[in-house]
Amino acid sequence: MRLRKVKGAEEIVQNSDYVIKEPIMNKGRYKELFGNNNPIHLEIGVGKGKFIVEKALNCPDINFVGIEKYDSVLIRALEKVKDVKIPNLLFINDDASNVDAFFDREIDTLYLNFSDPWPKNRHEKRRLTSEKFLNKYELIFKKKPHIIMKTDNRKFFEYSLKSLVDKEYKIEKISLDLHEDNYPDNIMTEYEEKFGSKGSVIYMVEVIKE
Ligand SMILES: C[S@@+](CC[C@H](N)C(=O)[O-])C[C@H]1O[C@@H](n2cnc3c(N)ncnc32)[C@H](O)[C@@H]1O
Numbered sequence: 503m504r505l506r507k508v509k510g511a512e513e514i515v516q517n518s519d520y521v522i523k524e525p526i527m528n529k530g531r532y533k534e535l536f537g538n539n540n541p542i543h544l545e546i547g548v549g550k551g552k553f554i555v556e557k558a559l560n561c562p563d564i565n566f567v568g569i570e571k572y573d574s575v576l577i578r579a580l581e582k583v584k585d586v587k588i589p590n591l592l593f594i595n596d597d598a599s600n601v602d603a604f605f606d607r608e609i610d611t612l613y614l615n616f617s618d619p620w621p622k623n624r625h626e627k628r629r630l631t632s633e634k635f636l637n638k639y640e641l642i643f644k645k646k647p648h649i650i651m652k653t654d655n656r657k658f659f660e661y662s663l664k665s666l667v668d669k670e671y672k673i674e675k676i677s678l679d680l681h682e683d684n685y686p687d688n689i690m691t692e693y694e695e696k697f698g699s700k701g702s703v704i705y706m707v708e709v710i711k712e
Contacts (some may be wrong), residue, residue: 508574515573515595518580522567525594530606536565536590540608544569544642545580546598546630551579553691554613557593560689565590569604571597598630605642612639616693619658631662638668647671647711652680652704656699659705671709680704695710 522528522535533539542565545554548568558566568591570576576595583591588683594604617630625636633652640647649666653659666671678682681698685706690698698704 505572508577510619511573511577514577514580518593520580520583520588521576521593521595525596525604526600529604530608532565532567532605532608535592538565540565540590542567542608542644543611543613544601544605544609547571547600547615548579548593549575549616550692551576551582551593552695553586554591555579555582556689558588559567562590564610565592567592567594567609569594569596569598569601571578571595577634589664594676598635599638602638602641607644609640609642610619610644611648611650614628614649614662615691616653616697617651617658619653619655619661621657627669629661629665631658631665633665633669635667648709650706650708652691652694652706654693654702654704655697656703656705657676659707663707666709667708669711671711675708677706677707678703682707 528535543564543566545568546571548554551568554566554568556642568579570593573595576593580592614630620628626632651662680688681704694704
């Protein structure tokens, strides 16, 4: 994502009730933060937040946490919710490389939507489906690790499938053309709308680890 610094973004993010200010201090406290014991779904790299906001509105019995590392991007998600109170939605403005410091076996499902593919080999460790990240995710899931990813990048999709299967994830669902296949409940992300409308094929996989 090309990033334009937005003046005042840091302050807006810091003052938002939707944003967890000290995520490390809140590790293990999500039951208290949400005020219930509902399942928690996490999205890493929420971007402008369309997916997670719609998910939270559609599924009031699931709690949603979205991580986004750039405040200039996260404010676009916060703008979407500034006039509504969505009690089952929170955000973290930080790098997901710290994800295992934020959650203590509290997550039920992880969404990775149109993650940056980092195509150069020397950047492999930055990919959100690299072994490094998959090892961290193992520490955040409550029970069976459950990941749903979507991307328009074929090479990144193939890399991710191999990485997940190498870690003994089992494929529950897979689509090599999500918009052609019948997924009526699919909620589109900003990237998905943009690239889907230009004719890009969208890949999706849902995996679980016993
Ligand atoms: C290509 S965009 C996709 C945004 C959104 N998921 C969508 O599909 O429209 C990837 C987003 O992930 C964020 N991101 C990438 N790596 C991240 C990390 N390590 N921690 C948190 N956010 C990250 C980027 O800042 C960017 O907003």
